[in-house]
Amino acid sequence: xxxxxxxxIETIQEATAHLDVASLLMQAREREPRINRATxxxxxxLLKGLGMIDELDLMHLNGEKHYYxxxxxxxxxxxxxxxxxxIIEFATPAFERLKxxxxxxxxxxxxxxxxxxxxxxxxxxxxxxxxxQQEPKPGPRG
Amino acid sequence: xxxxxxxxIETIQEATAHLDVASLLMQAREREPRINRATxxxxxxLLKGLGMIDELDLMHLNGEKHYYxxxxxxxxxxxxxxxxxxIIEFATPAFERLKxxxxxxxxxxxxxxxxxxxxxxxxxxxxxxxxxQQEPKPGPRG
DNA sequence: CTCCAGTTGCGAATTAGTCGCAACTATGCA
DNA sequence: TGCATAGTTGCGACTAATTCGCAACTGGAG
Numbered sequence: 001x002x003x004x005x006x007x008x009i010e011t012i013q014e015a016t017a018h019l020d021v022a023s024l025l026m027q028a029r030e031r032e033p034r035i036n037r038a039t040x041x042x043x044x045x046l047l048k049g050l051g052m053i054d055e056l057d058l059m060h061l062n063g064e065k066h067y068y069x070x071x072x073x074x075x076x077x078x079x080x081x082x083x084x085x086x087i088i089e090f091a092t093p094a095f096e097r098l099k100x101x102x103x104x105x106x107x108x109x110x111x112x113x114x115x116x117x118x119x120x121x122x123x124x125x126x127x128x129x130x131x132x133q134q135e136p137k138p139g140p141r142g
Numbered sequence: 143x144x145x146x147x148x149x150x151i152e153t154i155q156e157a158t159a160h161l162d163v164a165s166l167l168m169q170a171r172e173r174e175p176r177i178n179r180a181t182x183x184x185x186x187x188l189l190k191g192l193g194m195i196d197e198l199d200l201m202h203l204n205g206e207k208h209y210y211x212x213x214x215x216x217x218x219x220x221x222x223x224x225x226x227x228x229i230i231e232f233a234t235p236a237f238e239r240l241k242x243x244x245x246x247x248x249x250x251x252x253x254x255x256x257x258x259x260x261x262x263x264x265x266x267x268x269x270x271x272x273x274x275q276q277e278p279k280p281g282p283r284g
Numbered sequence: 285c286t287c288c289a290g291t292t293g294c295g296a297a298t299t300a301g302t303c304g305c306a307a308c309t310a311t312g313c314a
Numbered sequence: 315t316g317c318a319t320a321g322t323t324g325c326g327a328c329t330a331a332t333t334c335g336c337a338a339c340t341g342g343a344g
Contacts, residue, residue, distance in 0.1 A: 001310080002309075002310070002321095002322060002323080003309095004322080004323070005322090020300095021300080021301085022300095034323085034324085035323090035324095036323065036324045036325070037301090037324095038301090038302080038303085038323080038324070038325080038326095039322080039323060039324075041300095041301065041302075042322085042323085057199060057256075059254075059256075060197075063299075063300085063332090064206065064299075064300065064331075064332070065299085065300070066300090066301095077244070079244070079248060079250050081250075082253065088248055088250070090244060090247070090248055092240070092243060092244075092247070094236075094239065094240045094243050095240060097236065098234070098236045098237060098240050099259075101234060101236050102219070102221070102232060102234075102259060105232070105234070106221055106230055106232055106263075106264070107263075107264035107267075108221050108223075108230070108259070108261055108262070108263060108264065108267075109261045109262040109267045110259055110260075110261040111224065111260050111261040111262070112201075112259070112260040112261070113257070113258070113259045113260075114201075114256070114257070114258045114259075114260075115255070115256070115257045115258075116255070116256045116257075117241075117244060117250070117252055117254070117255045117256075118252075118253050118254040118255075118256075119250055119251045119252040119253040119254070120250070120251040120253070121248075121249075121250060122248070122249035122250065125249075125250075125251045143341080143342095144290095144291065144292080144340075144341070145340095146291080146292070147291090162331095163331080163332085164331095176292085176293085177292090177293095178292065178293045178294070179293095179332090180292080180293070180294080180295095180332090180333080180334085181291080181292060181293075183331095183332065183333075184291085184292085184333095205301090205330075205331085206300070206301070206330075206331065207330085207331070208331090285344105286343105286344090287342105287343090287344090288340100288341105288342105288343100289340105289341100289342105290339105290340090290341090291338105291339080291340075291341095292337105292338080292339070292340090293336105293337095293338085293339090294335105294336095294337095294338105295334100295335100296333105296334085296335095297332105297333080297334075297335100298331100298332080298333070298334085299330100299331085299332075299333090300329105300330085300331080300332095301328105301329085301330080301331095302327105302328075302329070302330095303326100303327090303328075303329090304325105304326100304327095304328100305324105305325095305326105306323105306324095306325095307322105307323080307324085307325100308321105308322080308323070308324090309319105309320105309321090309322075309323090310319105310320095310321085310322090311318105311319095311320095311321100312317105312318095312319095312320105313316105313317085313318090314315100314316090314317085314318105
């Protein structure tokens with residue numbers, strides 16, 4: 001257990017938002033300045049393998065980077081709004097049941113699951129609805 | 143509708159495996175040699191927006207690339223075996239119900255969903271089981 | 285046949301992630 | 315308390331995936 005790993009683990013655990021490698025590096029450097037980008041990649045890979053963190057894509061709303069969060073007892077899924085970029089987390093027993101069904105029917109030993117949903121959050125859907133009512137004819141020419 | 147787009151759409155529709163951009167480009171070039179890599183990226187982005195294809199990561203088993211497949215009526219999920227790399231597709235009404243629950247509870251207008259599961263397929267899990275029985279002491283030195 | 289909005293090819297730029305290797309350090313042990 | 319060393323790190327160059335600007339091209343409407 002090195003100072004670098006400690007700093008990275010603490011940073012992920014105490015993070016309030018989903019962190020990509022770049023922000024994880026910046027924030028971890030506030031605790032321990034001697035951290036290199038490569039170490040972040042290696043540590044994140046390690047923690048994934050140990051099942052301590054989960055990797056997310058968040059529907060690639062902001063480029064191709066990956067995000068990391070501590071793995072909790074109950075898996076949750078991520079709803080990403082294509083309009084405002086908001087990320088909503090959501091957990092439900094139905095998801096746990098689905099996982100059990102997947103494992104049972106396919107005889108598959110599940111280690112990680114990643115369920116991401118893209119669409120419009122309620123307020124963005126409402127805004128879009130309103131816009132359509134106001135301009136009923138977007139038509140062939142804008 | 144250009145020749146390039148036609149070739150790309152046909153290639154995806156008739157594909158038997160999940161295609162990444164590189165293989166999509168190669169296969170589409172057999173129909174229409176004048177296709178550029180950038181066009182593949184742009185077309186894939188277009189088709190995603192139109193809801194004609196889905197984008198997959200397949201748990202990044204083979205690097206960071208993305209895979210594409212035609213969107214079918216019923217969403218299916220992908221099981222990726224970390225050991226042998228096999229991809230299993232699976233659809234179940236439980237997934238459709240889960241999606242409805244997600245949409246209802248969060249008032250979220252779902253446009254795409256991506257459920258990927260990583261773990262061990264039945265045969266790889268069996269092999270691993272066997273290996274553990276034969277070498278009960280992997281111990282500190284391999 | 286002409287026109288032009290939209291599409292494409294090209295090649296360079298950007299971004300995310302990986303690698304090899306020498307230097308360093310946490311930890312177990314004398 | 316110091317030594318040995320397995321494992322970790324920093325560095326910087328590298329690879330792979332993707333994006334971009336712009337000039338040339340083209341499908342299809344008129």
